[in-house]
Amino acid sequence: MSTEYGNLPFEEAEAFFRDKVNIPTRRWDDLKKGEHARGFMIAGAMRDDMLCDFRTAIDAAIAQGTTLETFRDDFDGIVGRYGWSYNGGRGWRTRVIYDTNLRTSYAAGRYQQMTDPDLLAYCPYWRYRHGDSRHPRLMHLSWDGLVLRYDDPWWSTHYTPNGWGCTCSVEPCSQRDLARAGKDGPDQAPPIEIDPKTGAPMGIDQGWDYNVGEAAFGKQLSAATMDEWRAQGSAAWQRLTPGDFRAASRPERIPADQAKAAIGPKLTTTAEAAKTLAGIMGAAERIYTVPTGGKILVNAEALAGHIDLDRSPYLPLLPEVLEDPYEIWLSFEQHQGTNLVVLRQRLIKMVRLDKERGLLVTAQARHGLLEAWTMIPTSKLGYIGKQRYGKLLWGRE
Structure with a gap:
């Protein structure tokens, strides 16, 4: 079964992915959190020419909507061409590469769209949507329908995706949307409890506690606040x-x-x-x-x-x-x-x-x-x- 990605392709997701720099790495966590928004990597792929071939295959999936099965065919060709010995089974490894790159690109592109000043003026709230997976993560499910202002600090660590295979998303909301949902205003952000084993907030996989949109495009700040930082x-x-x-x-x-x-x-x-x-x-x-x-x-x-x-x-x-x-x-x-x-x-x-x-x-x-x-x-x-x-x-x- 292939994965669905809503309205892909769209220009913001394509631009996000194409703006990355190839970085050979041995492990996924050689890049930390927001560094993944700037670097393209396949764990264990140390040759730049092989990375370029993988990148071409992923770019086709983002820009043209090619399926997971098509990517798997590309994956097999690349592995055979370079004699690459990779970790994990073919089915699991290809899905991880395909899903991770497409979902983060989609999420970053959506962030850029949702932080457009004209859209923010009309939709200053964001709503968390659970991905309706077959095996839901209970904490992700508990956040379903949560509405917070776009600049609430909670989004800096909980903007989707929030882990391997996470299918959750974020959508913009207007004041009318809140009223239709029976809300007078935004919700209170849930308390953030850190998992001592991973260092990430509870419910988020290790290394996923960052906002891919902020890392790629920056968080919206007031003019006065930006002047202070400048x-x-x-x-x-x-x-x-x-x-x-x-x-x-x-x-x-x-x-x-x-x-x-x-x-x-x-x-x-x-x-x-x-x-x-x-x-x-x-x-x-x-x-x-x-x-x-x-x-x-x-x-x-x-x-x-x-x-x-x-x-x-x-x-x-x-x-x-x-x-x-x-x-x-x-x-x-x-x-x-x-x-x-x-x-x-x-x-x-x-x-x-x-x-x-x-x-x-x-x-x-x-x-x-x-x-x-x-x-x-x-x-x-x-x-x-x-x-x-x-x-x-x-x-x-």
């Missing part, structure tokens, strides 16, 4: 990926390279910075190839908006930072206000300005786009060390 800058982001230069057995000191480009004049406007960057790159946009073989797109206008003009003389250093960094790091980070999870790539380089001064340059990319560029005249090991964290993707010998 004021914190990088301090608003929690690092999720363990590791640093010590764990990666990298030298404590970064050697300073002689700058290949001459330092330019100080600019006075963002428009000047954008024009200068375009001149340096030879175009308003350019794709750079970094030492890992990956690509980073740089848009001169967008990047200029993130640059402190006091540091504009260092703009000519951009190409050498991207093409000849000292290290490249990758890390999951979560915004502590919105719960948004991102996967960032950070390129590190030290440039010698003169005999006594060094310049630390950090280029930060997300979704293959250069989103920020920091230039700090410093040689302080403490500050430099704080930029070298996460998983080391590449390092100069």
Whole structure:
């Protein structure tokens, strides 16, 4: 029997899945909670080409509505092509892969739809719906019909799906919907009791106590609250990926390279910075190839908006930072206000300005786009060390 997924396919679910990055892993819990919203993985699949083939099969299921049986045929072909020895029986393993990816994509897409400001103005409440499974989980069944405001903290841990094979869902509700259900207002959120064995709330499988929509798109906050978080800058982001230069057995000191480009004049406007960057790159946009073989797109206008003009003389250093960094790091980070999870790539380089001064340059990319560029005249090991964290993707010998 194939699984039904309501109105799939729809663009939000497709976009959510296609925005993921392939990450080879040995175990499902190598990625934690919201990291699954940014990374595509099949536990035990360590080859990127095999992941790409699995991804194509899942993408077809989400975008075209192909069935579980069709995915199983694709699965058999991929396993045979790569000689993959996987854990678990074929029937169980294929259903887990298929269900997990389709249900989380559907739930994330629904979240994006339900948090549209126009829809929230009319339907500010969400209702939990039990999935009517043959073997219901009693706690999931007890939540059926529960109505809470969309911004109730309960949804940050109990937004569906809430475990392996969970078929529960969430639907938007208006004030009229509440009245038809005999309610004057939203319900009281159930108390959250933590299971000491799993660390997750009771009734939720280990590792599923997160909101896939918040992780993918961020929680809606008031303008004033968002301004407070913006004021914190990088301090608003929690690092999720363990590791640093010590764990990666990298030298404590970064050697300073002689700058290949001459330092330019100080600019006075963002428009000047954008024009200068375009001149340096030879175009308003350019794709750079970094030492890992990956690509980073740089848009001169967008990047200029993130640059402190006091540091504009260092703009000519951009190409050498991207093409000849000292290290490249990758890390999951979560915004502590919105719960948004991102996967960032950070390129590190030290440039010698003169005999006594060094310049630390950090280029930060997300979704293959250069989103920020920091230039700090410093040689302080403490500050430099704080930029070298996460998983080391590449390092100069």
